[in-house]
Amino acid sequence: MQNPDVIIIGAGAAGLFCAQAAGHRGRRVLVLDHANKAGKKILMSGGGRCNFTNLHATPADYLCSNRHFVKSALARYTPWDFLALTERHGVAHVEKNPGQLFCRDGARDILDLLLAECASACVEIRLNTGIRSIRPLPDTGFTVETSTGRHQCRSLVIATGGLSIPTMGATGFGYQVAEQFGHSLLPTRAGLVPFTITGTTLSALCKSLSGTAVAGVTARCNGTEFTDDLLFTHRGLSGPVMLQISSFWQAGDSLQLDLLGNGNGLHWLQEQQAQRADSELKTLLGERFTRKLASALLEHFGIDNRPLRQYTPAQLEAIANQLGNWQITPAGTEGYRTAEVTLGGINTDEISSKTMESKKQPGLFFIGEVLDVTGHLGGFNFQWAWASAHAAAEAVG
Ligand code: FAD
Numbered sequence: 001m002q003n004p005d006v007i008i009i010g011a012g013a014a015g016l017f018c019a020q021a022a023g024h025r026g027r028r029v030l031v032l033d034h035a036n037k038a039g040k041k042i043l044m045s046g047g048g049r050c051n052f053t054n055l056h057a058t059p060a061d062y063l064c065s066n067r068h069f070v071k072s073a074l075a076r077y078t079p080w081d082f083l084a085l086t087e088r089h090g091v092a093h094v095e096k097n098p099g100q101l102f103c104r105d106g107a108r109d110i111l112d113l114l115l116a117e118c119a120s121a122c123v124e125i126r127l128n129t130g131i132r133s134i135r136p137l138p139d140t141g142f143t144v145e146t147s148t149g150r151h152q153c154r155s156l157v158i159a160t161g162g163l164s165i166p167t168m169g170a171t172g173f174g175y176q177v178a179e180q181f182g183h184s185l186l187p188t189r190a191g192l193v194p195f196t197i198t199g200t201t202l203s204a205l206c207k208s209l210s211g212t213a214v215a216g217v218t219a220r221c222n223g224t225e226f227t228d229d230l231l232f233t234h235r236g237l238s239g240p241v242m243l244q245i246s247s248f249w250q251a252g253d254s255l256q257l258d259l260l261g262n263g264n265g266l267h268w269l270q271e272q273q274a275q276r277a278d279s280e281l282k283t284l285l286g287e288r289f290t291r292k293l294a295s296a297l298l299e300h301f302g303i304d305n306r307p308l309r310q311y312t313p314a315q316l317e318a319i320a321n322q323l324g325n326w327q328i329t330p331a332g333t334e335g336y337r338t339a340e341v342t343l344g345g346i347n348t349d350e351i352s353s354k355t356m357e358s359k360k361q362p363g364l365f366f367i368g369e370v371l372d373v374t375g376h377l378g379g380f381n382f383q384w385a386w387a388s389a390h391a392a393a394e395a396v397g
Pocket of ligand 1: 011012013039040045051052131159160162164165168171336339340343369370378382383385
């Protein structure tokens with residue numbers, strides 16, 4: 001397709017969704033991507049099962065410097081709309097945590113769905129294609145110079161995502177295009193990313209416990225808290241609760257971890273002391289965590305292991321405080337190498353929230369993760385990809 005109505009750069013979640021939706025509206029659509037395969041991140045998402053939406057998605061599940069920006073697009077293309085699409089394609093799903101929908105049989109189902117919709121809408125997807133330059137045409141439209149030829153189009157959609165996982169083809173290309181057309185950027189950093197811990201007794205603890213998970217941990221940072229599973233790793237701390245709180249953490253901040261779950265630790269310990277006074281603390285914690293973790297925590301915090309009856313109320317309170325108010329200052333995060341998302345990006349004040357069109361350059365659209373919109377963990381990021389792509393598809397060409 002030499003001169004389509006719409007060129008979309010980026011054959012990821014947002015780009016493919018926008019392509020099929022615009023194609024079904026009768027637009028001639030060409031998708032360009034420098035990678036050798038479309039939708040690579042979809043395939044690796046959700047541990048290979050793609051958490052493709054969250055039925056409870058609301059604007060409050062997104063970080064964006066303009067908190068109103070996501071409202072219109074999310075309201076006009078809902079999780080139920082995407083669920084209906086998956087059902088039309090016979091994609092089986094499972095609901096893990098309430099509202100979190102994953103493919104039952106694998107993420108490939110979502111990519112196949114998008115590619116099938118693109119094929120039926122006569123979308124051309126050209127891979128292995130580097131973008132050399134983008135120039136606005138005098139009246140309306142753009143010339144896009146690529147490694148495989150020159151194209152002209154009326155609408156240009158940038159769907160090149162963020163900086164996370166460079167080995168999957170992530171680049172800062174979308175930010176460069178935005179700057180070329182006078183857009184401002186908000187500082188970017190890795191989000192939904194594991195923490196690294198170095199040079200302390202805690203790093204030795206993490207290494208020795210690598211692979212150990214703890215359910216129901218509450219993590220707090222900068223006035224936000226999440227409760228979910230924690231995972232000790234060779235490098236530090238991971239698991240859903242750590243990924244979630246990482247999006248609210250800035251270098252140098254400390255985290256507060258409650259291993260006993262949401263502030264009820266003292267009450268729980270007092271109850272246990274009343275009910276099973278002869279049990280040792282290590283046994284009690286070993287039942288709640290694992291024996292290995294219980295021993296490691298007692299050693300780390302210098303807590304004497306005794307039958308519960310031997311702890312005074314003040315000592316029990318001190319133990320609850322150590323396990324329930326554990327202050328940790330991570331050295332950093334694993335960065336874009338393993339981050340699920342990029343925080344920051346193109347300033348949404350300069351983008352129409354109804355159409356995703358640039359307020360600075362008519363005909364230019366930005367969708368998906370390249371924008372300063374980041375969802376929490378749980379299917380919210382794909383829902384943003386679908387919703388923002390849908391909004392643009394209604395307006396292009
Ligand atoms: P992407 O999907 O990243 O697509 C961008 C496309 O642009 C790519 O195909 C890339 O090759 C192309 N591109 C980049 N630069 C150029 C260039 N210079 N020239 C041409 N093409 C270019 N979210 C969820 O909601 N649920 C999950 O289960 C989930 N799991 C995840 C697991 C992992 C390991 C990761 C990394 C992310 C996960 N996410 C998940 C986040 C989700 O994958 C992203 O938010 C989503 O893919 C963003 O879609 P996008 O289309 O904006 O960008």
